[in-house]
Amino acid sequence: MCLLYQISTGLLTVLALPLLLCLAIRRKYRGRLVRRLGWELKQQLAQLSSSSARNFWIHALSVGEVTSALPLVRGLRDSYPDANIIFSVTTRSGMDIARKLFDPDSGVLIVDAPVDVGPVVPFFTGLIKPDLFILVETDFWPHWLHFLARQGIPTILVNGRISSASFQRYQRFSALFRPMFATFTLLSMQTEADAAAVISLGLDAGRVKSLGNLKFDTSHLQAGQSAQENISDNKQQYGFAPAAPLWICGSTHRGEEVVIFEVLVRLRTSLPDLQLLLAPRNIERRQEIVALANQFGLSTRCWSEDRTGRGPLLILDTIGELVACYPMADVVFVGGSLVAEGGHNPIEPASAGVPVLFGPHMEDFSEVAAGLVEAGGAQQVVATDELYTALQHILTSAAVHQSMAQSAWRYVELNRGVVDRHLQSIQTVLDTGAVNR
Template sequence: MPLFSVLYTLLSTALFLCLLPLLPLIACREKYRRRLFQRLGFGLAARLRTLSPPPAGVPTIWIHALSVGEVTSALPLVRGVREHFPQARIIFSATTRAGNQVADKVLSPLVDALIAAPLDLGPVASFFIRSLRPDLFILVETDFWPHWLHCLARRNIPTLLVNGRISAPSFARYRRFAWLFRPMFQTFTLLSMQTKADTDKMVSLGLDPQQVTTLGNLKFDTSQLTEHQESRGDTVWLKQRYGFSTAAPLWICGSTHPGEEQPIFQVYRRLLADLPQLQLLLAPRNIERAKEIVALGREQGLACRRWTSGKDAQGPLLILDTIGELAGCYPMAEVVFIGGSLAPFGGHNPIEPAAAGVPVLFGPHMEDFAEIAAELHQRGGARQVDSTDALYVELRHLFADQAARRQMAEAAGLCVRLNRGVVGRHLEVISRLVARGKHHNRHE
């Protein structure tokens, strides 16, 4: 075992022992009690006893995601795994409370059990692994825990990273502390990255090129493409549901960050001079900022309504302050702007609006999704703006030119279609790894 793993295990065990005397105090707080105890493994054995035992020779597959974005990315893969292994026992875990809530909403029909992720402390991860006895462990995108991964490796359980990506800040950190991260990444049987650039970064950290592959972004297979020719009634229903006028145009700004809402409101006010009926749906990345954003709108003379404050309310400006609904809103937009790109936050994934057949705009900061953004831009499905003024000019042009919007929408949809098939490529790899895991479990 690498030295860092030994040290990390000793440290995590010490923290676990320090936590034990505090459990009675934590148990007094409702906010933390249930989830913390679940993450320590309390109730796991009883939960598993409620499941029907898998037939002999049928695999157990454990899939783990960090939070909402990763759970959403996992959806097409989980659906594919269920279809490919109809009798398999599929266990899904998420780290955050919000991730678990979304998983419960979208994955419950597809998996056998939803569980809280183990804390990477002392014997906890080992207890989860012994209880679940997975033939394969799949990690979605991120949430790397050294002790947990080494426990899997010590038991020779095949471990697969899917939808892997490395942002510029993460890559700098991985390179700086390569002595720490390289042994951890080497515990994976295979790392499946979203892009060739992500694969090259992993190899440059010292990993065996045979251990890393490029299988694409699972979000290309997240939903069926919503063509422009879709039933107009579906869009009408969506607008009615969210309290918008069905006849007026709608601009959606998804996953915005601090420093972006104010310029977005400024652009919206300028657009209203020519398009007095224009509507705006703004979805902050952190929904806890909704009250702050409403105040920003009020400062600019804009009356914002919050989705959680009254779902029967109507009005042209909506703050979507819920988790897991944004992707379903994209089909009703004329244009979508990707948040996290006007301010330097690395941008967010533009695939979902593109898959909905909607023109996409983003700012100069799309570093975290550079290859996807570049392909969308190259194919004509997206445009990049470098300032607030440029965003206003581009929006004014698009809202005035229906043919340009249609052309961009078709190009965005084509880009998504050409990149589909990601789940199928993953299933080929998963089938091989499951066979390896089943062989190991038979000989334990």
């Protein structure tokens, strides 16, 4: 199987060369592409301590994976203060967020991820010399993972999860995916269901653990961290009236905004000062959403275009700001759930101590969603009328609002400790090169 991967990788390199050359010509991609091929990597790594006992290489695909990794990176820094931490990121937006989260004093070196072709990964690995490689959630590259395994470098998947669509793909092409997953020393999955899915692919159960979702331990999301006056200031910063209720809809997809605007118009008959912050999953859809709002007679502001305006409806069309907005909300709707997109992570608003609503399509976060509903911190709605009724109930009853907010926060608190479990497993891997079985 390794020979098969070597042959396929060689073919991929030959086929990718024309594409790489085309990208290199375009100014938009040129800078990142040459860095992803290893340009200036040696100079960047020169900033690291040459006397460090260990080098940790952590890789994340984009914004979501970078934010998931934050508590683990902080835990590693506290547990191994003398270690070098090299954090590679694939996408430009993920790189921007990583630079915001890990300031120069954090001791984390941020680099562009290698292109998984030919000699690039061996070049990166030879310069970084990792004692441990940690992959966050996704972005599986077979050549990369197989090369690390051949070099005897322990590799850990953290915050792993498998959607139903991914699981079907892994089963269909098991001859390719099973040996790739088998390169991991440890597969740390978010839930027991995720762990069972991995094992069912034919992997060694001794290498699979369910250690929980790292976002439970994201320190900057703890509820109650903002005093009421700070929430008021933040609402004014975003152009909202501080005393009026605010509904936040996060990571929405096409087909959901029409429902949201319809419900907003209906709610305003009894709650005329209700405000809305809508953050689309794809910020490039801003003008489409503005046009849709106009059809409902709603005047909107786009945050990327106007940061001084005021008004009750704001489209948050920037990357990396949504999480910090959640504490301002009176209620949050989690997008990707009224349409069949698998939903998005409800832990972030729950961590802010805010009542959470989502639609029927929460397949990618089914255990967390079910846990929040059972705890009383969230409610699942199926259609427009249910969303309207739930919002009306939460926004007009102080007792209902307080009960859901406290239940959401308690659910998150009860599930903290994920980083500590990961650190224990990491130490075991470092000590023995394997997982306790």
